[in-house]
Amino acid sequence: MGETKIIESIKGLSKEEYLLKGHIACAGCGATIALRLLFKALGNRVIMVIPACCSSVIPGPYPYTSxxxxxxxIIFESTGATASGVVAALRKRGINDVTVVGWAGDGGTFDIGIQALSGAAERGTDFIYICYDNEAYGNTGVQRSGATPYGAWTTTTPTGKKERKKDMPFIMAAHKIPYIATACPSYPIDFIRKLRKAREIKGTRFIHLLAPCPTGWRYDASKTVQMGRLAVQTGMWVLFEIEYGRFKLNPPSDELIDKAKRRPLEEYLTLQGRFRRLGEEDIQKKQKWVDEDWERYRRYHQTMCLI
Amino acid sequence: MAQTVIDTANHIAAYAAKAARVQVIAAYPITPQTSIVERIAELVESGEFDAEYIRVESEHSAMAACIGAAAAGARTFTATAAHGLVLMHEPMHWASGSRLPIVMPVANRALGPGWNIWADSTDSMSQRDTGWIQFYCADNQEVFDTIIQAYKLCENERILLPAMVCLEAFILTHTYMPVKIPDQEKIDDFLPHYKPNWILDVSNPLSHGNILSPEWYMEFRYMMQESMENAKQLIPEIDKEYSKHFGFEHGGLVDKYKCDDADLILLTVGTIGSEAKVAVDNLRREGLKIGSARIRVFRPFPKEEIRKLAENAQMFAVIDRGISFGMEGFIAEETKASLCSQNDRPLIAGFIAGLGGRDVTFKTIEKIAKKSAEWMQRGRIEKETVWVDLKE
Incomplete structure (x- = not known):
């Protein structure tokens, strides 16, 4: 493993592919772009623990895998627990150069899997947990989850979700784990840097990854990278790290503290069919929440206080 | 030197895990299992027991962690009871379907409501379709021996299934009995290090448990059934081999007592089987040709042995400390199912006794036996299922 290798451009990435051809993800799947980057960042000395989610289908059916x-x-709610078992067995067998990665969707993290994740984090389990968040139960046909944002259409919120999204990174921050980061595959260098940094840290590391989903969000499959960028540029999704309790905004989010630099939220929302029903008032409400969150992030970032 | 200790079955179960050189334990406390996980904690933290111990946040996670640990190549152990066990229902299916040789003592306890912490086998018997081998013990020595035997069995490549080792709440879990613990060297000879057939290994990347289409699913389930059938052969063999090493034998699949010439056979499970032996001796003195057959293994169900016992007996009196609501006692049900293809069948009466920890002593059993003998002489049973000592 050695030193954390920081790369300046995706041209510096390994040519090795551990996400092979033949996977069966939807066209334009943000999570699959992220998986490819994950393997490139961490290489193949990795054991993945994957619960029921899109990624239990994406590799393809037995007897093949991509x-x-x-x-x-593993079963839906158990990523944190099963990863704990893998970590314990590797330690007992004296294997210390393999990274255990839990890779779960938002349903498996925010909702049904939160207990096992909380337990694993509280026990300081030495693994990286990545929640790839497409803001709904994508694999079962887009039902609302605790990660679905206010106003979003899903098949179980046909007139739009009435509740706000949980603040998962700060729930994890309350566990006092050494490393928490947000990421988005539209910013591959940032994601890779965070993965490699996470790999060098002992204990539970949590990465919350926004994974745009053309199938659930109702946008054209060619626009996934753009959708992720818009999420960040409007300030709807914020790239940050919380390292040993210290919060830090990462580029390009660190340039967006001034509201004037953030693009209006409409630009992100209107491109997605799931927000089609949002009225002017709803959009204002969402904009207000984004601005309130930013005030909090500004304070954390500028004062460098302990979260 | 083998040593004799006087201790509870729960502590004995902890010593058995240590003697089996378990590598990973993941467990959550529940009455009456707690003193297993407490004693393991003491052994691990004092350095006597060299294992990783994951203090998980639920039984569901205990089983899920065991799956991860066993898949990553460790000999793995957990223990639970009642509500903890039924919370594990889902990962238990995943463990057996993943063909992982996890061993789990279950302190048989009643399910609520109302809250009841006493003996009842409905918790484990209602898990009968999870693909787990199920052993039931009658004393503390058997608890120790069966845990060692269970690893030997489950890790055999013809089996590769997990196993429960059941011990009744308080009657065994908290009762002190003398137990002979063999020398570690001899146990190591009998039970060598775990050598898994497959493992989560970065140098040979395999995907475990991915999408399995209708084209393949049945074949995997057929292999599990084949392994259960193999277990019927291996369990008695391993019990015999164990006895050669250590001197204790527990009857293989069915612990039979004075059954050879018996007209009436009591079919029992667990400690009711120990009490039944006392009842048999007392009633034989009164001239009744009676025997006792204690079902030691519930899954795979020993239907061939039941058929053999049925050849000479006129009647089976089946005592269940559990109930499948809407049908009858578990053992009564399985016994009848085992015999339905036979031409000459004994009379079969089911007795529900001791639910929620109500005492079932040899006196209770004598009463059951006398009622059964009466029906046997008349050539017909009056009731298919009798609730023993029920307040009307």
């Missing part, structure tokens, strides 16, 4: 790393598939 993942060139070992995978333990």
């Amino acid at each position: 993942f060139a790393v070992p995978v333990q598939n």
